[in-house]
Amino acid sequence: MKRRNTPTKEAVLSVITKSGQAMSQDAIEGEISIDINRATIYRVLNRFCEDGVLHKVIAEDSKQYFALCDGCDETHQKHQHFHFKCTVCETLECLPNEVNYSIPSGYHVEHVNCVLTGVCKKCS
């Protein structure tokens, strides 16, 4: 199961990196120069998530958005920060603000998905 370097992987990662935001599959396909199959894009994205390169966020539009992991090793950080989805420019970004939650005892949290929706700084 060793990863290989492919033009597809590089292209996908480059588009996300340049955007500076979280991106959905269709946004990536739209921005990318070469033609990549939809299923392939999803497979590339999911592999990046497995490898701790990207993390996945579910927004209120029920779509998956993929964002760069910023200095988090898989085992420790769980991407417990807020995300912001702007209804005007449609972008989704990672916020620096951490999610601090407390839950009743007996519950075991494995993933956190917190998305705030509204109007972003630029669009205000």
Added chain:
Amino acid sequence: MKRRNTPTKEAVLSVITKSGQAMSQDAIEGEISIDINRATIYRVLNRFCEDGVLHKVIAEDSKQYFALCDGCDETHQKHQHFHFKCTVCETLECLPNEVNYSIPSGYHVEHVNCVLTGVCKKCS
């Protein structure tokens, strides 16, 4: 646009109330005694959301879950509490714990969607 009372509305609300949890369309359809069209169930649910009877949560499975609003009038409370989705029993419940977020200035938040995923108290 005045609402009417129909058997469908009552049946849907009754199923959700009895369950004590947030429910998806397919779960509702499965639990309900009478036969109701899928599109109709969604329309009923969305009307309840407009009327402040239910609120909608997007879980990590990208599905919509609908939960009873507990003493919140539409204008004030924004359902800013955490939700918990159990990966074992597949249920999604509203937690009493409030979401306290701080975001960079310039951002205007309209909706909050926070879901914790893991194993619930019962399934632990």
Added chain:
DNA sequence: GTTTAAAAGCGACTATGTCGCATTACTAGG
């Protein structure tokens, strides 16, 4: 260069949710 297995392409498929339109059935007014 050969080998081999990971990755890509393609098509089909599932699932969720929405929409338009014809039909049904609440409910208010008489």
Added chain:
DNA sequence: CCTAGTAATGCGACATAGTCGCTTTTAAAC
């Protein structure tokens, strides 16, 4: 109680997101 008006339902079609199996291609190890 009847009737008219319109909200709500059923049905079918549709859109979109995401996945899967299978074949072909290709990275990279030897």
